[in-house]
Amino acid sequence: MKTSIKLVDEQMNWCDSALEFLLEQTDVLVVGALGLQGTGKSTVMSLLAGNQPEEDPRSFVFRPQPPELRERGGAQTGGIDLFVTQERVLFLDTQPILSPAHLDHLINNDRKLPPEFALPHAYVETQSLQIAAFLFTVCHVVLLVQDWFTDLGLYRFLQTAEMVKPPTPSPSHDSSGAGPEEPSEYYPHLVFVQTRAPPESFSPRRLGQMQRVLGRLMAHSRLKYRGSLSMRELLPSPPGAPPAPPEPEVNLFLLPPLEEEPEDALPRGGGGALFPALPPFRGRGGLGGLLARLRGRVLAAARSQLSHSLLTERNW
Secondary structure (H helix, E strand, O other), X not given: OOOOEEEEOOOOOEOHHHHHHOOOOOOOEEEEEEEOOOOOHHHHHHHHHOOOOOOOHHHOOOOOOOHHHHHOOOOOOOOEEEEEOOOOEEEEEEOOOXXXXXXXXXXXXXXXXXXXXXXXXXXXXXXXXXXXXXXXXXOOEEEEEEOXXXXXXXXXXXXXXXXXXXXXXXXXXXXXXXXXXOOOOOOOEEEEEEOOOOHHHHOHHHHHHHHHHHHHHOOOOOOEOEOOOOOHHHOOOOOOOOOOOOOOOEOEEEOOOOOOOOHHHOOOOOOOOOOOOOOOXXXXXXXXXXXXXXXXXXXXXXXXXXXXXXXXXXXX
């Protein structure tokens, strides 16, 4: 594939064109992304799928918002887009959840609502919940992309989506892939990805504070939000720092702004022409290095069975 294709269109209808790219094999990893409008979700998914930060965004597999659309407050992605890599990783990029652009389009174009919805904002919220519950059902890894820390309304939305997630179907009598050790209900790995993170967020102390907040917010969730997808061990520990907590850390990964000046372009003695007295911040390895680490962790995630029977790509 050279670019993404539609799996679900803007009206939430299935698109059969994706079937020709799916094979009859079972070794597959499915990665999806959720996020509010303008958080950089499509950009992150494109970079994980193989694009490089220095490439023209117009060549990304998931087209990000062009500047003119961002200025108008519009949304680039509608429905759910699919991209399949040669390593048989399925990336799913979704339309923004709770999107004001989709609500504005719905109102200004007098689109007819389904009879069960009286108000446009209820329809947009239900549509967002459907997309989130769908990803929780069909993905091994779900990225929650934010561009600031943190939105309490977004976590209420996650809790609601988890409640309306369809149950994992019971195994049939003749299913060959089910085993007694499998859990009765499937839940994916959840990774919190913060884009446009400021330099102070990359200190181990600040990162630990953010992880503790997320841990409390998600304390009652059954999503796999703790595990090996954190970036804590990438940061240097300060002298006298307490040992790492015994329980797995919250899956939190920070990314600096994509438009940031590369480290090699900074003068050795200062932080740039505007603030020559400030030393450059070099504690996080640069955007390219962090993206490579995030990609490695996502691709190494456990490929648990999504149902009680073993699925091929086409059956998926």
